Amino acid sequence: xxxxxxxxxxxxxxxxxxxxxxxxxxxxxxxxxxxxxxxxxxxxxxxxxxxxxxxxxxxxxxxxxxxxxxxxxxxxxxxxxxxxxxxxxxxxxxxxxxxxxxxxxxxxxxxxxxxxxxxxxxxxxxxxxxxxxxxxxxxxxxxxxxxxxxxxxxxxxxxxxxxxxxxxxxxxxxxxxxxxxxxxxxxxxxxxxxxxxxxxxxx
Amino acid sequence: xxxxxxxxxxxxxxxxxxxxxxxxxxxxxxxxxxxxxxxxxxxxxxxxxxxxxxxxxxxxxxxxxxxxxxxxxxxxxxxxxxxxxxxxxxxxxxxxxxxxxxxxxxxxxxxxxxxxxxxxxxxxxxxxxxxxxxxxxxxxxxxxxxxxxxxxxxxxxxxxxxxxxxxxxxxxxxxxxxxxxxxxxxxxxxxxxxxxxxxxxxxxxxxxxxxxxxxxxxxxxxxxxxxxxxxxxxxxxxxxxxxxxxxxxxxxxxxxxxxxxxxxxxxxxxxxxxxxxxxxxxxxxxxxxx
Numbered sequence: 001x002x003x004x005x006x007x008x009x010x011x012x013x014x015x016x017x018x019x020x021x022x023x024x025x026x027x028x029x030x031x032x033x034x035x036x037x038x039x040x041x042x043x044x045x046x047x048x049x050x051x052x053x054x055x056x057x058x059x060x061x062x063x064x065x066x067x068x069x070x071x072x073x074x075x076x077x078x079x080x081x082x083x084x085x086x087x088x089x090x091x092x093x094x095x096x097x098x099x100x101x102x103x104x105x106x107x108x109x110x111x112x113x114x115x116x117x118x119x120x121x122x123x124x125x126x127x128x129x130x131x132x133x134x135x136x137x138x139x140x141x142x143x144x145x146x147x148x149x150x151x152x153x154x155x156x157x158x159x160x161x162x163x164x165x166x167x168x169x170x171x172x173x174x175x176x177x178x179x180x181x182x183x184x185x186x187x188x189x190x191x192x193x194x195x196x197x198x199x200x201x202x203x
Numbered sequence: 204x205x206x207x208x209x210x211x212x213x214x215x216x217x218x219x220x221x222x223x224x225x226x227x228x229x230x231x232x233x234x235x236x237x238x239x240x241x242x243x244x245x246x247x248x249x250x251x252x253x254x255x256x257x258x259x260x261x262x263x264x265x266x267x268x269x270x271x272x273x274x275x276x277x278x279x280x281x282x283x284x285x286x287x288x289x290x291x292x293x294x295x296x297x298x299x300x301x302x303x304x305x306x307x308x309x310x311x312x313x314x315x316x317x318x319x320x321x322x323x324x325x326x327x328x329x330x331x332x333x334x335x336x337x338x339x340x341x342x343x344x345x346x347x348x349x350x351x352x353x354x355x356x357x358x359x360x361x362x363x364x365x366x367x368x369x370x371x372x373x374x375x376x377x378x379x380x381x382x383x384x385x386x387x388x389x390x391x392x393x394x395x396x397x398x399x400x401x402x403x404x405x406x407x408x409x410x411x412x413x414x415x416x417x418x419x420x421x422x423x424x425x426x427x428x429x430x431x432x433x434x435x436x437x438x439x440x441x442x443x444x445x446x447x448x449x450x451x452x453x454x455x456x457x458x459x460x461x462x463x464x465x466x467x468x469x470x471x472x473x474x475x476x477x478x479x480x481x482x483x484x485x486x487x488x489x490x491x492x493x
Contacts, residue, residue, distance in 0.1 A: 011391050023389040027407040027484045040394035068484040
């Protein structure tokens with residue numbers, strides 16, 4: 001398998017990853033958490049902190065630099081994680097249901113935040129989600145996978161205009177058409193998974 | 204429905220809410236005061252019952268001691284010194300032995316626990332020996348250390364180290380083993396090398412485990428010092444207990460015990476402060492209880 005023209009051997013320097021659960025370091029404050037990546041990659045501490053301060057501000061956490069993660073809300077911790085990933089300027093950002101644990105309102109806010117920050121970078125984002133609305137409103141392409149064993153079922157290019165606003169785009173008639181189209185495809189897989197689990201329970 | 208409609212609507216005006224809050228605060232204060240009073244009452248009943256039983260001739264003061272006698276002994280020791288020299292000297296010796304044993308035990312324990320936690324081969328080779336060492340009733344080693352190292356401080360420190368080491372070791376080891384996999388993976392993706400993983404992720408993560416073991420291990424360092432003194436020494440609180448025992452001075456044994464408890468409580472408070480210093484990111488509620 002090739003990524004950016006190179007075979008994958010171990011952890012790539014070009015990739016960032018945002019975890020489903022909290023993976024910020026509880027013993028570091030916000031600024032040090034964000035500065036972690038550059039410091040690991042050999043940037044001098046002062047320079048790393050300067051860049052971290054900038055990123056903390058970009059994700060809207062200015063003023064919270066010296067708080068520890070347990071003093072922050074779930075959404076704020078996600079912002080820290082986002083800044084932590086983006087400060088390394090990854091070419092590929094992998095996101096595995098990063099906003100799954102957030103409440104619906106915070107989630108929408110974070111999705112907009114992600115779109116805005118992403119538009120300033122050159123990263124390709126691979127975003128895994130179960131939420132079809134989230135997928136359509138964020139993505140350029142939605143890939144539907146089959147029930148396990150997961151294989152690619154179909155790809156849908158989403159040509160909704162950018163910049164998008166996650167809250168507003170849901171009322172766009174084209175959005176609804178995409179939703180119906182993809183949901184039709186997805187439903188059969190959901191049914192398969194559902195039948196398997198119910199059968200497993202009775203067996 | 205009709206029942207609901209008949210019920211008085213709750214008064215939600217600001218003044219009513221403030222009143223409610225003040226009432227709750229007053230209830231809290233009353234409860235606190237009651238707890239304090241009960242606390243003192245328990246002390247009075249136990250100590251008073253003891254003193255009363257001795258005075259009424261129900262129990263023999265020679266065997267069971269007497270609170271007033273214990274207090275008098277402590278007072279005599281504080282003001283005129285013990286028959287084995289001034290009290291502060293004995294306290295100082297015991298504290299010094301305890302602190303040395305604690306410091307050495309913690310350092311060795313952390314290093315060994317961390318090394319074995321990080322390195323599979325080391326853990327496989329030394330793991331069984333460490334468990335065997337831990338299975339030895341350490342107090343018996345006290346006798347050997349006195350033969351090897353003499354009646355001075357060294358033998359007590361050695362005994363204290365063998366007691367504290369294992370507690371800290373197992374906590375450090377477990378702490379390294381139980382590091383959140385997500386944190387390790389996150390650090391690796393962010394670009395951490397093996398050294399950075401060790402000292403920037405594993406160590407701080409294990410620090411939570413290590414610090415919560417410090418209370419127990421300090422207690423054991425004190426046990427090591429006192430038992431060592433008890434077995435053979437020329438100074439220290441354990442030595443005071445031993446001499447009092449030799450003279451059938453029950454009050455003397457209890458007096459030394461009270462002084463030891465006070466020392467232990469002060470030390471415990473200091474360890475709590477050390478803990479807060481070491482792990483500032485932990486919320487107060489997550490710390491171990493009383």
